[in-house]
Amino acid sequence: MNEQKITELWTPLHWLTVLAEQGSYTAAAARLGVSKAAMSQRVADLERSAGVMLVLRTTRSVRLTEAGQRLVDETRASFEQIAQSFAEVRDQVGVPRGLLRVTAPVAFARQQLVPRLAEFLRHFPEVRLELDLSDRISSLATEGFDLAIRHTAAAPDTHVAWTLCATRSVLVASRDYLQARGTPIQPEDLLTHSCLHYPRVQGAPAWTFEPLDPALENDAPKAVERITVPVSGALAANNSEALREAALSHLGIALLPDFSAQAALQSGQLLQVLPRWKPVGAFAEQLYAIRPYSAHVPRAVTALVAYLREALADGFMAGIEGG
Numbered sequence: 001m002n003e004q005k006i007t008e009l010w011t012p013l014h015w016l017t018v019l020a021e022q023g024s025y026t027a028a029a030a031r032l033g034v035s036k037a038a039m040s041q042r043v044a045d046l047e048r049s050a051g052v053m054l055v056l057r058t059t060r061s062v063r064l065t066e067a068g069q070r071l072v073d074e075t076r077a078s079f080e081q082i083a084q085s086f087a088e089v090r091d092q093v094g095v096p097r098g099l100l101r102v103t104a105p106v107a108f109a110r111q112q113l114v115p116r117l118a119e120f121l122r123h124f125p126e127v128r129l130e131l132d133l134s135d136r137i138s139s140l141a142t143e144g145f146d147l148a149i150r151h152t153a154a155a156p157d158t159h160v161a162w163t164l165c166a167t168r169s170v171l172v173a174s175r176d177y178l179q180a181r182g183t184p185i186q187p188e189d190l191l192t193h194s195c196l197h198y199p200r201v202q203g204a205p206a207w208t209f210e211p212l213d214p215a216l217e218n219d220a221p222k223a224v225e226r227i228t229v230p231v232s233g234a235l236a237a238n239n240s241e242a243l244r245e246a247a248l249s250h251l252g253i254a255l256l257p258d259f260s261a262q263a264a265l266q267s268g269q270l271l272q273v274l275p276r277w278k279p280v281g282a283f284a285e286q287l288y289a290i291r292p293y294s295a296h297v298p299r300a301v302t303a304l305v306a307y308l309r310e311a312l313a314d315g316f317m318a319g320i321e322g323g
Helices: 003-022 025-032 036-050 066-091 106-123 175-181 187-192 240-248 258-267 299-311
Strands: 055-057 062-064 098-104 127-133 147-151 159-166 169-173 206-211 227-230 253-257 271-273 277-280 286-292
Touching: 003 025, 003 036, 003 062, 003 066, 025 036, 062 066, 098 106, 098 299, 106 127, 106 147, 106 240, 106 258, 106 299, 127 299, 147 299, 159 299, 169 240, 169 258, 169 277, 175 271, 187 206, 187 227, 240 253, 240 258, 253 258, 286 299
Parallel strands: 098 127, 098 147
Antiparallel strands: 055 062, 147 286, 159 286, 169 253, 169 271, 206 227, 206 277
């Protein structure tokens, strides 16, 4: 087959792969931005060139013949590679652009990520973000995400990871609650308080602490050791926003990640409890941006990661008394 003939086949072959993906002429034409008649004509031209039927048409659906499916299977990867290569070349010049699909935990995204995205999008107007808020650990590769924000102890070795900032856990309560029930001085004092906590799958709920400065805890015989205290309270919830709202409603003392407690601590609506003690084991202590490994990292991904690292560099407890 001469080069001119091969060149003439590129477009109808590509349209056939789109037809196979979409399952109907109407949907395929819409995806390609052409008319349904033009779509049908190109596929018919391809069938004449091949000398064999490629598509079985019914009143309700379209499916490929064995020959049509073979053509699609053997050419789809080439078209995908062409699209990827072109996108990579285009991405090397000019400003960051294109669609970024990002997944992030619900509480962090609502309280810290979304409020910061407006400035990023104003600075990079050719970038579009599709944000998936979920506490479920998604598979980035199979679900098509470009970037994930993860609150985790360690980033997976199979992915590229950037550290955004350190985080910590913090005990908080409202002033009204503490005035009514008293302010804990030692972790053991929590035994007499309503403690708002994450439910545990196994065993009774408990909080573990270690002193931030053992030298300050001279009255404690084993101050350098961790202390674990069983807790109970009026409410348990698997969402830090729910626990924070319960604390704001004076229901008890809540253990929260600092990014959930930050705004209420800054406004004085909540007060830090046991500031000389560090809760351990409740929440992760690092926030990461993670993406699947690839030789090429889109400039939009690099730009977003750089922006978040700068925006979150100080963490969430800077300037808060006891933080």
